[in-house]
Amino acid sequence: MSDPYFFGYGSLVNTKSHAYPDPRPATLNGWRRAWVATPRFGVVLLTGVQAPGHSIKGLIAAVPGADWAALDARESGYSRVAASHAVDHDHPQRPDIAVYSVAPENRLERDSHMILLSYLDVVVQGFHEVFGEAGVQGFFDTTDGWETPILDDRADPVYPRHQQLTSDQTALVDGHLDRLSAQVKQRHEAPLPPEF
Template sequence: MSDPYFFGYGSLVNTRSHSYPDPHPATLNGWRRAWVATPRSGTVLLTGVPAPDHRIDGLIAAVPNADWAALDARESGYARLPAQHAVEHAHPATPEIAVYAVQRETMRPRSTQVILLSYLDVVVQGFHDVFGEAGVQRFFETTDGWDTPILNDRANPRYPRHQQLSTQQTALVDGHLEALSAQMEERQEAPLPPKV
């Protein structure tokens, strides 16, 4: 039996943040992304949400020997759902594919929570590496919840898998946030980072 694959649409698109093999660009049909809050953290999570007639870019990669334990731990707070019927990819095989998503019943209002800029940086870097500037544009366009405040923690990153961005990638993030009139926050203390 061949290895199963996951579809990543956030930080998992950034192969610098994990070592799962055989990554391939892919598209998940019938979904959008959204920033959502859950009871477990003071920072919002990026999740996929079912949305007919929509599609999001991402990456598939193998889970060797179907050993999901490490990935399930990284994606704690998410449910692992079958997705191979909705994923388009150029992989020569037709592997089993799963996607992680926050379940609607665990979502909470985002009013007191923030997006970590160090996490967003990792996501955008991944999209830039795989899909270029057009892919970064599509990421912002196919993600909801940009009214959530963004905590500028670049100087002291709170996301455990943060990465160093190039000058171009930093400018891409900042330019898109400015175009969205995103609310930036500067503060010394922040909630624990998400584990995604």
């Protein structure tokens, strides 16, 4: 039996943040992304949300031997959902595919929760390297919740899988946040969230 795959639509698009084999561009149909607060982290996470008529780009990659334990631990706070029927990809076989989503009962009102810029940077770097500038714009345009404040932690990243962006990638992130009139707060303006 062949290995199952996951569909990643956020930080898992960035292959510098994991070592899962056979990453391939793919599209998840009937979903959008959204920023949601959860009780687990005290920060806002990116989740997939079912949305008929919409689709999001991302990557599929193999989970060797169906050993989901490490990935489930990385994605704690999320539920693993079967999604084979909703994913378009170029894999010659038809592997089982799962997607991680924060269950509705685990979503909180945002209140003082914020998006970590170091987390967003990792996501955008992945989309830039896989899909180019058009893919980055597509990410921003197919994600809800940009009214959520963003904590600028680039100088001292809180996100454990943070990456060094090129100057062009940093400019892409900042340009789209400006376009969306996102509210970016400096460290001295907001309390530090706990580490992931």
